[in-house]
Amino acid sequence: MYIIIAGCGRVGSALAARLSMEGHNVAVIDPSDENLERLGSGCNCAAVTGLPIDEDVLRQAGIEQADAVIAVTPDDNTNLMAAQIARQLYRVPQVITRAYDSRRKQVFDSFGIDFVCPTDLVADSVFAKLIPGGKKA
Amino acid sequence: MRIMIIGGGKVGYYLAKTLAAEHHSIMVVESDPVRCQRIVRELNSKYIEFTCGDGTVMHILEEAGILRAETLIAVTGRDQNNLAACQLAKSCFGVKMTIARVNNPKNIRVFEKLGVDSVVSSTDRIAGIINQELDWSEVNLLFKARTGGVRIREALVSAGSPLRGRRLAELGLPQGLIIVSVLRGSEAIIPNGETTLEPGDYVVAMGGAEQLAEVCDAFTRE
Numbered sequence: 001m002y003i004i005i006a007g008c009g010r011v012g013s014a015l016a017a018r019l020s021m022e023g024h025n026v027a028v029i030d031p032s033d034e035n036l037e038r039l040g041s042g043c044n045c046a047a048v049t050g051l052p053i054d055e056d057v058l059r060q061a062g063i064e065q066a067d068a069v070i071a072v073t074p075d076d077n078t079n080l081m082a083a084q085i086a087r088q089l090y091r092v093p094q095v096i097t098r099a100y101d102s103r104r105k106q107v108f109d110s111f112g113i114d115f116v117c118p119t120d121l122v123a124d125s126v127f128a129k130l131i132p133g134g135k136k137a
Numbered sequence: 138m139r140i141m142i143i144g145g146g147k148v149g150y151y152l153a154k155t156l157a158a159e160h161h162s163i164m165v166v167e168s169d170p171v172r173c174q175r176i177v178r179e180l181n182s183k184y185i186e187f188t189c190g191d192g193t194v195m196h197i198l199e200e201a202g203i204l205r206a207e208t209l210i211a212v213t214g215r216d217q218n219n220l221a222a223c224q225l226a227k228s229c230f231g232v233k234m235t236i237a238r239v240n241n242p243k244n245i246r247v248f249e250k251l252g253v254d255s256v257v258s259s260t261d262r263i264a265g266i267i268n269q270e271l272d273w274s275e276v277n278l279l280f281k282a283r284t285g286g287v288r289i290r291e292a293l294v295s296a297g298s299p300l301r302g303r304r305l306a307e308l309g310l311p312q313g314l315i316i317v318s319v320l321r322g323s324e325a326i327i328p329n330g331e332t333t334l335e336p337g338d339y340v341v342a343m344g345g346a347e348q349l350a351e352v353c354d355a356f357t358r359e
Contacts, residue, residue, distance in 0.1 A: 053217050055243055077193055077217040084220075084251055103194055107221070110229055 004029065004066045006052030006082045007073035011098065013038040015070065020045045027061040030073075052082040058090075068094040076104045083113045141166065141206040141232075143192035143222040144213035145176045148238060152212060157184040166192035166201045193221040195229060208234040216244050223253045289317070289343045292353035296336040300355050306330030314344030314352060 001024045005012045008030035016039060020026045026045035029052045030036050036047040050057030052073065063069070069086035071079035079097040086092040099108050099115045108115040127134075138161050142149050145167030153163045153176070163185045167173045173189040188201035192211070203209070209226040211219035219237040226232035237253045239245055242261035249256055294301055300308055305316060305328055319326040320339035326332060334340065340356055342349055 053244070053247075054241060055247065075217065077215070077221040081217040081220050081247075085247055089247065089250055101194075103196070106195055107193075107225060107229075111224065 001025070001067040002062060002065050003027075003068045003070065004058070004061050004063060004086075006030075006069065006071045006079070008032075008035040008038055008047075009072065009074060010038075011072045012070075013043075015072070016045050017043045029057060029061050051078075053078055053085065055085065055089075058082075058085065063090045063092065066090070066092050068092065068096070071095070071097040074100060076100050079115075080104075080108065080111065080113065084111065087113075138162070139205050139207050140164070141198075141201065141203055141209045141226070143209065143211040143219070144238075145169075145172050145187075146212070146214060148212040150176055150180065152210065153185055154180055154182075157182045160184060162186075164188065164202050164206065166190060166197065168192065193218050193225065195225060198222075198225060198230065203230045203232065206230075206232050208232065208236065210236045210238075212238040214240065216240055216248075220244075220248060220251060220253065223248075224251065227252060286345050287343060288346055288349055289341065290349050290353055291320075291339050291341050292356040294334050294336050294338045294340060294356050295359050297359040298334075298336070298356050299358065301334055301336050303333060304330060305332050305334070310352060311344075311348045314342060314348040317341045317343050 003019055003024050003026050005016050005026060005028045008028050012028060016026050016028045020043050027048055028036065028039060028045055029048045029050060031049065031051050033049055036049065039045060039047055048057060048061045052058065052071065063086060069092050071082040073079055076099055083095045083097045087095045095114060097108065097113055097115045099105050099117045102117050102119045105117055140156060140161050141164045142153055143166050145165050149165060153165050157163050161184065165176060165185060166188045167176065168191045170189055173187060177187050188197065190197035192198060203226060209223060209232045211222040213219055216239050223235035223237050227235050235253050236255040236257065237248055239248060239256055239258045240260065242258045245256045245258055245261065316328050318341040319328050319332060319334065342352055
């Protein structure tokens with residue numbers, strides 16, 4: 001698959017390394033060159049400096065050929081906008097975002113954007129470890 | 138009209154002030170507490186309500202009174218926030234009219250496709266104004282150094298211009314302005330009173346700034 005990752009923080013860079021190791025073509029977008037350095041020499045992926053809500057930058061990353069776009073910047077509204085550009089303007093088949101602020105889950109839902117909310121994931125895992133089976137007190 | 142403004146920076150501040158003076162009922166939402174305090178203090182008007190919070194979060198919009206708003210104007214400095222606010226207003230709260238400011242002029246198309254009713258880009262506006270004079274800037278520099286008020290400017294004759302199809306002699310051009318040349322296709326015509334203007338012609342005019350503005354406006358009017 002050709003996959004574009006918006007945001008080269010800890011999650012973005014780890015995803016990029018893993019996906020490229022599995023043989024996928026990966027391009028990573030981030031406005032900070034310093035962040036893009038996280039990719040290191042081991043990751044066989046393209047690094048694009050810029051904002052993932054700028055069509056010029058998205059095209060440079062190859063959005064016209066992309067099979068999937070993953071928006072994992074630390075800003076939910078950036079993720080939301082990048083996801084909508086990918087889905088509605090470029091018809092990218094698979095678009096996944098991260099919703100940092102759990103208050104925004106409703107918004108992602110109402111726009112039909114597929115998302116992962118790390119706050120919920122952590123809370124669920126901790127809950128499951130603490131109270132196996134989810135019994136009431 | 139009941140208008141919600143997202144963003145209390147320079148644009149939002151003066152927008153609220155201007156619209157309140159015309160007795161519109163304004164609700165301003167600004168996320169930065171320092172800016173909030175400043176606008177509350179300075180824009181003390183019975184027509185303006187303030188909410189301090191993130192205007193891209195649903196419950197903040199509700200708290201600010203979005204259900205009463207007929208129009209939402211998003212003028213924060215971040216395009217992604219302006220888009221989110223307009224989309225929320227429209228799809229979740231049924232606000233009729235949404236207006237957004239974009240900083241990147243390329244986002245005009247994106248915003249329109251994603252459902253914002255009206256998109257404004259000051260960058261695009263200013264670039265448009267500058268482009269009209271850009272090619273002549275060095276020539277104008279020369280004039281300015283030697284003569285002061287005289288400038289030269291190029292204008293495209295539009296299909297709807299009231300001056301198209303008419304002889305230059307009939308146009309009633311103001312005193313202190315001449316048409317230096319008419320560029321048609323690859324030809325540069327040195328005009329006289331019998332020359333007629335066609336849509337698509339570029340007219341090169343020289344004169345005082347005011348006369349130039351007036352005449353170029355008539356050439357380009359749709």
